[in-house]
Amino acid sequence: MSTLPDTLHLGYSFCPNDTFIFHALHAGLVPAPLPVQEVLEDVQTLNDWATLGRLPITKISYRAYFGVMDRYVALRAGGALGRGVGPLIVTRGEIGNLNGKTVASPGALTTAELLLRLVYPEVKVMRMRYDEVMPAVERGEVDAGLIIHESRFTYPQHGLSKHLDLGAWWEGETGLPLPLGAILVRRDLAPDMQWALNVSVRSSLEYAYAHPEASRAYIRQHALEMADEVMQAHIDLYVNAFSLDVGEEGTRAVQELHRRAVDVGAVAGSGLPLFVEKP
Incomplete structure (x- = not known):
C-alpha cells in the first residue's frame, strides 16, 4: 500500500x-x-x-x-x-445515418463517444472541448455534434436539432x-x-x-x-x-x-x- x-x-x-x-x-x-x-x-x-x-x-x-x-x-x-441523462447527438438539420459523417466529440475517453461508436461504428470523429462542440456544428464545420453537461438544455438556442438521444438508445437496448x-x-x-x-x-x-x-x-x-x-x-x-x-x-x-x-x-x-x- x-x-x-x-x-x-x-x-x-x-x-x-x-x-x-x-x-x-x-x-x-x-x-x-x-x-x-x-x-x-x-x-x-x-x-x-x-x-x-x-x-x-x-x-x-x-x-x-x-x-x-x-x-x-x-x-x-x-x-x-x-435515466434520461444521456448525451445527445445534435445537427443543424435533418441527417440520416451518420456513418461516414464527421461528428464533433468532447473526448476520446468520454462515455458519450463510446456510445456514439456503439451506434455508428463508422463515424468520423473530430475531438474538441465540450463547450466548443455546439459552435462547431452551428458554423457547419462538422455534420453533427456530441453534447454533454448543460449543453443538453441549451442546444435549441444555437438553432440545433436533436438527432439522437444516446441515453434513450442505451435504455432501449439494455433496460438499464x-x-x-x-x-x-x-x-x-x-x-x-x-x-x-x-x-x-x-x-x-x-x-x-x-x-x-x-x-x-x-x-x-x-x-x-x-x-x-x-x-x-x-x-x-x-x-x-x-x-x-x-x-x-x-x-x-x-x-x-x-x-x-x-x-x-x-x-x-x-x-x-x-x-x-x-x-
Whole structure:
C-alpha cells in the first residue's frame, strides 16, 4: 500500500452536479479520513490525468475508468448514472445515418463517444472541448455534434436539432440506467481508507440535500454564465439515488457498459472488482 499524504487532492469538474455533491467535503462540513483539497478541471483533463494516476481520488467518465481499472477502483457514492441523462447527438438539420459523417466529440475517453461508436461504428470523429462542440456544428464545420453537461438544455438556442438521444438508445437496448461518471480512488490505498472515502462522499451529498442553500454560492461561482434554472436542472438531472449508492441495478449497468466496451475493442477485459467494498 502507498504512503498516505497529508492532504488528499480530489479532482472533480466545474459542473453543478459535482460542486453540489462535493461542496460539504471540500468545505470541511462532513468528516473525512484526511483533509481534502479540491482540484477543479474539465472531465476530459481528469480522464487524461487518471491514465497517469495523478490524483488519489477523482471524477472520471466510466469509459475512461475502464482503461485505468488496474490503478483505480470506483466508489459506490458520488457518481452519475440515471435515466434520461444521456448525451445527445445534435445537427443543424435533418441527417440520416451518420456513418461516414464527421461528428464533433468532447473526448476520446468520454462515455458519450463510446456510445456514439456503439451506434455508428463508422463515424468520423473530430475531438474538441465540450463547450466548443455546439459552435462547431452551428458554423457547419462538422455534420453533427456530441453534447454533454448543460449543453443538453441549451442546444435549441444555437438553432440545433436533436438527432439522437444516446441515453434513450442505451435504455432501449439494455433496460438499464446509463453510467456516465464515477468517482475513483487509487487501488493502492488501504481498503479501510477506500471505504472511509466512500462514506465521506456519501455524507457530503447527504449534507447537500439537507442544506441546499449551503452550497449555492459555491455552485454559482463555478457555473460560468449558466442561468440559475439551468444550473438547478443540471443538478436535478444528474444527482439522484444512484449518486448516494450505485446499487444493484447501477452495478449491472456498469458491468454491461464495460462488456460492450470490451466487445468493440475499446478496452481490454479485467477481472478486478468494479467498486469498493466495505472491509
